[in-house]
Each structure stands twice: as structure tokens, then as C-alpha cells.
Amino acid sequence: MLLKGASILVECLKEQKVDTVFGYPGGAVLEIYDELYKHQSEIRHILTCHEQGAAHAADGYARATGKTGVCIATSGPGATNLVTGIATAYMDSVPMVAITGNVAVSLLGKDSFQEVDIAGVTMPITKHNFIVKRVEDLADTIRRAFQIAQSDRPGPVLVDIPKDVTIKKAEYERQEPASISPMTEYISESALDEAVKMIRSARQPFLYVGGGAVISGANQEIVRFSEKLKIPVGSSLMGLGGFPGDHPNFTGMIGMHGTKVSNVCVTHCDLLIVAGARFSDRVVSNVSTFAKHAKILHLDVDAAEVDKNVMTAHHVIGDLNATFKALNERLQDFTIDNGGWLRAVQENKKKYPLRIVEDGRLHADYILRSIYEIAGDDAILTTEVGQHQMWTALYYPVRKPRTLITSGGLGTMGYGFGAAMGAQLGRPDKRVFNIAGDGSFRMNLNELATAVHYQIPMIQVVMNNQTLGMVRQWQTLFYEQRYSQTNLDDRGPDFMKLADAFGLPAFHVTTPEEVRPAIEAALRESGPVMIVCDVPKDDKVFPMVAPGASIEEVMLDED
Structure with a gap:
């Protein structure tokens, strides 16, 4: 026609x-x-x-x-x-x-x-x-x-x-959409055989999953792989949800703000299996010391990522889900002798837990743990970029793929609110929480009008510390506390009045006792809601690796 x-x-x-x-x-x-x-x-x-x-x-x-x-x-x-x-x-x-x-x-x-x-x-x-x-x-x-x-x-x-x-x-003549098939043509028998050989000979293997694990839907095959071979698993920021965050084999995020356990595992493993990750500088830090005792096996759909940032011993190019299915089939009768390695990893998890601050004040970790306990698997979290993003990655146990949505590669402040609207409209069966710092939230808060107009039932959580928190943290640690252009305490706005101006209900939370009632009340609302949480200005994100240091040289809060 x-x-x-x-x-x-x-x-x-x-x-x-x-x-x-x-x-x-x-x-x-x-x-x-x-x-x-x-x-x-x-x-x-x-x-x-x-x-x-x-x-x-x-x-x-x-x-x-x-x-x-x-x-x-x-x-x-x-x-x-x-x-x-x-x-x-x-x-x-x-x-x-x-x-x-x-x-x-x-x-x-x-x-x-x-x-x-x-x-x-x-x-x-x-x-x-x-x-x-x-x-x-x-x-x-x-x-x-x-x-x-x-x-x-x-x-x-x-x-x-x-x-x-x-x-x-x-x-114009209507056509049915072309089918999209997983890329498997480059997954050769020889590539798989060499990968299996490396896995069989390892005694201290560690699996590092990236965003490709989520995109490819490989999470179930990866769990099967880890459980069968008793391999501990760490994740990039984008890989969170590619392996259950509450699984006993999971060690947490890797890199600059990764857990001590994950970073030690990367440093001391003899085989690093990298699944759908690109060796970002935020993960690798000092390239010369990254996985220095390990052979690296890179599994990825994009050949351009192989040997781009870190040199590898072997790679398999293709869809991750198909790759792990093939590996699991080849390894189904194999039992790896790495019980001592896994026990050492579990001991490190006990030795280096994430610090929980209980001083009577309101802290981000408590807010995030409360959201998980109340909303659990019925929630999707989006984030802006900054301290609140890293707190979310560290303290919220992301159990399923596509339930943590965050700007990883570009680190876009102002991303989360729009992403939350899209996620909520795409998944009306879930409740979406956008976790924001006050600095990030101010970037695109105009979209409150959109959420209210369409009555998108997302929940906006503002971690209000009246500063550009991550930049302030760096200024504290590396710039002798010269807080150049990071204080927001006299710049407003009053978020409660702002919510009223846009026409959405809001809750102001200042103590731990007020957190759970505010979350429960927000979940009862049928439209958008804001929860403003006052957290201390000088709370910091730890663990942290200083620029140029090995990822094993993790600063903990007590350091």
C-alpha cells in the first residue's frame, strides 16, 4: 500500500x-x-x-x-x-x-x-x-x-x-521481524576443549561475571557451573544480578569499590574466568598487578574486547549462555579438587564482612537493607551515580538479572529517574525504587512532572547528605579536605516542598526508626512517591582502592 x-x-x-x-x-x-x-x-x-x-x-x-x-x-x-x-x-x-x-x-x-x-x-x-x-x-x-x-x-x-x-x-508491505539468534558460530570445539583443559587443571579458580551475563540470560547456567565446580564468583557493577547476590559462592563486587574478598580472590587465583566483562579500569586498577598469579580465560560475545585492556591466555567468542551450556556439558563428570580454596574464600568472607554502622544515626546501608527486606524480589532498583550507587551495589543483594539498573560505563548523573520511569512502565508487575544522591537528583528532577502526570508508581529515594558525596570523599582522602564546589547545604531545594509543588506524596526520614514505615507507606501508594533520607555528610564508601594501587590494597573503613 x-x-x-x-x-x-x-x-x-x-x-x-x-x-x-x-x-x-x-x-x-x-x-x-x-x-x-x-x-x-x-x-x-x-x-x-x-x-x-x-x-x-x-x-x-x-x-x-x-x-x-x-x-x-x-x-x-x-x-x-x-x-x-x-x-x-x-x-x-x-x-x-x-x-x-x-x-x-x-x-x-x-x-x-x-x-x-x-x-x-x-x-x-x-x-x-x-x-x-x-x-x-x-x-x-x-x-x-x-x-x-x-x-x-x-x-x-x-x-x-x-x-x-x-x-x-x-x-509499504508489512513484514514479520527477523528472528534474532544468539551468536554461536565462533564457539568452536577446539576453543571449548582448551577452555575445559584450563578449568580441569586449575586448583584456585575464580569466576568474574560482567554485564554480558545479564544481557545473555546466562545466569542459570553460570549458577550451575559455579555450584558443580565449587567456584567462587565475583561481579562487576554491571554484572550484579548475573549471579545471585545471596548465594554462598558469591563474594561481591570486584575493583575500586569491590569487596576485600573479591579483590583478594582475583589476586590469588590461578585461573580467572571472565564472563561478559571488559576489564574496565574501575575493576582492574593497576594492570601490572591484576590477577598476577592467574591464567585468564575470557568468555565474551565481542571479539574486540579480547586483549584490549588485559592480555588473556585463551578466549571463547560467542553467546555466553550457549558457551556455559557447552562447558557444563563437557564438565558434567568432572569434580574439581579445590575444597581448600573455597574454604579459604569462605573464611575471608567471615574475616572481611561489609561494615554495618549502628550508632543510632541514619545510614545508607540500613535504608538499602530495609528496602530489600520489605520489597525483596518484587523490586527493581535504579540508581543515579555517586556514593549512593556504590552503597547500593555493596549492600543490596541483587538476586535476579535486570533488577539493578545503573549507569556503569559512562557514570551518568541524572540517569536514574528517567531509567526508573522506563523500567516501571516496562515492568508494571514490579515496584521500582530510584536510589539517588541529592546532587544527582537535582540534575533531572524536572521529570517528577512526567511521573506525576502519568501516575508512574515509582518510588524516589533521595540520600540527602547536602554534598556531592563521592567527589567530597576524594577531596577528603586525596585533596587535604579542600571541598571545592561540593557543598550543597545552602543551595536547596527543600525536597519536601518540591514534592508538594509537583503534586506527589513525600516522606522525610531522619532516624532509622522512620525508615520501614516510610517504605511501607510508599508501597501502598498507587502513583509516584518520594522518600527523603537525611544521611551524614561525611559517610564514605568503603572498601576503596586508591588510584594506581593494586586491587588487593583495599582501604577498609578502619584504615
């Missing part, structure tokens, strides 16, 4: 079973928004207060559901306002399709009103991007964008559509 470009776009979104898009209209996308109006019973559009909020919401929706998130913005500043959200998704391998409008094809490259070469701007932060100059190419481009976003290692794809392409007509 003969359809306008805007109609073709919406039909293609329906082909891909898109049920929710996030965006902000403007002149270059008016035709698209007119079509969305006609199809509002099939595709729900969430109007955010800012395009960055739309990108983060699409990201959170994707991470919580495993589907591809979609956001839309107009040309020029609308498109550039998506950039931080696209980069966030790129760094954490999140499937997203960002659709931007642009000036007419004849005006491209002429510095026209609200024109930006958004394809050029986003080239380094997208898995692929397109500018569609012919309406005849639009349908196939949209289909290809979704396939690229979801396949192999996922990531964001941008499709830039000039306005006249949305107006012109072309023939």
Missing part, C-alpha cells in the same frame, strides 16, 4: 511490537507525531520534560524488559539532548533505537534552522546510525536498526529522518 514516510515508520514500530515510546515533539517530527496520535491505542507515547529523560527512560525500559527501547526527538537541540542518553546506552550495551527528525534533504549541510549532523555527532557512541534520504529506504532501515540494536552485543542505533521523507509516499 502507498503510505507517507511517517506512516511507514509507525507501521514498522508496530511490526517490531513496540508498545511504548518516549519523546518530545518539534517541527521536524510533526508528521511522525501526527501518526502517533492516530495510533495511540497501539503505541503509548510518554512525553518527558526533556529529551535526555526520554533517552534514559528508553534505556531503563530496555534493561528491565530485555526488549529494545525507543525514543524520539526533533532536529537540532532535540537531537543533541539525546546524546548523553545514547552514550550511556552505548557504554552499557543497551538495545535502543533513537529516532530523530532533521531538516529537509535539500537543506542538509546548509546550517539551516535547527539543523545538526546528528549522525556525525553520534557516530562514536552508537552501534550504527543512519540518515534516511529516500522514503523508499525507510522501512528497511527501521527494520535493520532494530536488528542491529538487538543482535550479538546489543547497543543503541540512531535513525535520522529528514522532514520531507516523513511526508513523501512509498509502497
Whole structure:
């Protein structure tokens, strides 16, 4: 049938079973928004207060559901306002399709009103991007964008559509979405045999899981692998949930703010099995001392990550779930002789527990443990970036994949609120808590209006210490307490009055006794809620590894 470009776009979104898009209209996308109006019973559009909020919401929706998130913005500043959200998704391998409008094809490259070469701007932060100059190419481009976003290692794809392409007509014929198969063609018998040989010869193996464990859905096979071979398991920030956080074999996060147990395991293991992780500098710290006694076996879907940051002894390239299934089959009759190693790890867990402060004051660890005890597996946590993010990673036992959503690679302050909206809309069966510091929360608090308008029942928790806490921590430890531009105590806002202005209920928590009643009351609300928690300004995140130090040289609170 003969359809306008805007109609073709919406039909293609329906082909891909898109049920929710996030965006902000403007002149270059008016035709698209007119079509969305006609199809509002099939595709729900969430109007955010800012395009960055739309990108983060699409990201959170994707991470919580495993589907591809979609956001839309107009040309020029609308498109550039998506950039931080696209980069966030790129760094954490999140499937997203960002659709931007642009000036007419004849005006491209002429510095026209609200024109930006958004394809050029986003080239380094997208898995692929397109500018569609012919309406005849639009349908196939949209289909290809979704396939690229979801396949192999996922990531964001941008499709830039000039306005006249949305107006012109072309023939459209509906197609079923192409199936996305796990990447297994490079998982060779020889690669698996060598991996099995390394595992069989190890006496002190340690498994380090990254975000790929969550993305691939390999968590059950990884648990089977760990339990069968009695292998302790640590995680990157992005890997939390890829292995149950309350499992006896789990040692916690690795790296700069990793647990002492995990960091000691990496340093003293004789085989480090790395599953779906990229050896981030926040994990590795000093490369020359990282896993210095170990052979490294790298399992990953992306060959570009092998030997990029850390040299490995062997690798298997392919879908992690398929790789662990194959390894488990080959090792089903093997019993590893590492009981002494596992016992030593368990002893270290007792020797180096995370410190729980009980001095009568309100601290973040108590708030997070209370959320877990009350909401448990019915909750999804999103976070902003800073101390509260690390406290969440350390003290909240993430048991299931896709229940902790955070900006790991880019470290985007202001990410969490939009992500929480997207996650809550994508998973209405869960309650979403966004854990924020007051500094991060101030970055995108305008989206409170979005949550209230759509009555998104997310719970915003503000750890209010009246400072940019993580930066202050570094200033305390390494800059002789010169607190340059990190104090927020005289800058406001009054968060309780702010909640009232936006029209959502709020609870002000100042003592440990007030925490549980506030959480329970928030869970009874049918719309968005804010809980403002006053925590001490000089609470710090420990463990911590100083810059340039070995990850074994962990500073604990008593240090």
C-alpha cells in the first residue's frame, strides 16, 4: 500500500511490537507525531520534560524488559539532548533505537534552522546510525536498526529522518521481524576443549561475571557451573544480578569499590574466568598487578574486547549462555579438587564482612537493607551515580538479572529517574525504587512532572547528605579536605516542598526508626512517591582502592 514516510515508520514500530515510546515533539517530527496520535491505542507515547529523560527512560525500559527501547526527538537541540542518553546506552550495551527528525534533504549541510549532523555527532557512541534520504529506504532501515540494536552485543542505533521523507509516499508491505539468534558460530570445539583443559587443571579458580551475563540470560547456567565446580564468583557493577547476590559462592563486587574478598580472590587465583566483562579500569586498577598469579580465560560475545585492556591466555567468542551450556556439558563428570580454596574464600568472607554502622544515626546501608527486606524480589532498583550507587551495589543483594539498573560505563548523573520511569512502565508487575544522591537528583528532577502526570508508581529515594558525596570523599582522602564546589547545604531545594509543588506524596526520614514505615507507606501508594533520607555528610564508601594501587590494597573503613 502507498503510505507517507511517517506512516511507514509507525507501521514498522508496530511490526517490531513496540508498545511504548518516549519523546518530545518539534517541527521536524510533526508528521511522525501526527501518526502517533492516530495510533495511540497501539503505541503509548510518554512525553518527558526533556529529551535526555526520554533517552534514559528508553534505556531503563530496555534493561528491565530485555526488549529494545525507543525514543524520539526533533532536529537540532532535540537531537543533541539525546546524546548523553545514547552514550550511556552505548557504554552499557543497551538495545535502543533513537529516532530523530532533521531538516529537509535539500537543506542538509546548509546550517539551516535547527539543523545538526546528528549522525556525525553520534557516530562514536552508537552501534550504527543512519540518515534516511529516500522514503523508499525507510522501512528497511527501521527494520535493520532494530536488528542491529538487538543482535550479538546489543547497543543503541540512531535513525535520522529528514522532514520531507516523513511526508513523501512509498509502497509499504508489512513484514514479520527477523528472528534474532544468539551468536554461536565462533564457539568452536577446539576453543571449548582448551577452555575445559584450563578449568580441569586449575586448583584456585575464580569466576568474574560482567554485564554480558545479564544481557545473555546466562545466569542459570553460570549458577550451575559455579555450584558443580565449587567456584567462587565475583561481579562487576554491571554484572550484579548475573549471579545471585545471596548465594554462598558469591563474594561481591570486584575493583575500586569491590569487596576485600573479591579483590583478594582475583589476586590469588590461578585461573580467572571472565564472563561478559571488559576489564574496565574501575575493576582492574593497576594492570601490572591484576590477577598476577592467574591464567585468564575470557568468555565474551565481542571479539574486540579480547586483549584490549588485559592480555588473556585463551578466549571463547560467542553467546555466553550457549558457551556455559557447552562447558557444563563437557564438565558434567568432572569434580574439581579445590575444597581448600573455597574454604579459604569462605573464611575471608567471615574475616572481611561489609561494615554495618549502628550508632543510632541514619545510614545508607540500613535504608538499602530495609528496602530489600520489605520489597525483596518484587523490586527493581535504579540508581543515579555517586556514593549512593556504590552503597547500593555493596549492600543490596541483587538476586535476579535486570533488577539493578545503573549507569556503569559512562557514570551518568541524572540517569536514574528517567531509567526508573522506563523500567516501571516496562515492568508494571514490579515496584521500582530510584536510589539517588541529592546532587544527582537535582540534575533531572524536572521529570517528577512526567511521573506525576502519568501516575508512574515509582518510588524516589533521595540520600540527602547536602554534598556531592563521592567527589567530597576524594577531596577528603586525596585533596587535604579542600571541598571545592561540593557543598550543597545552602543551595536547596527543600525536597519536601518540591514534592508538594509537583503534586506527589513525600516522606522525610531522619532516624532509622522512620525508615520501614516510610517504605511501607510508599508501597501502598498507587502513583509516584518520594522518600527523603537525611544521611551524614561525611559517610564514605568503603572498601576503596586508591588510584594506581593494586586491587588487593583495599582501604577498609578502619584504615
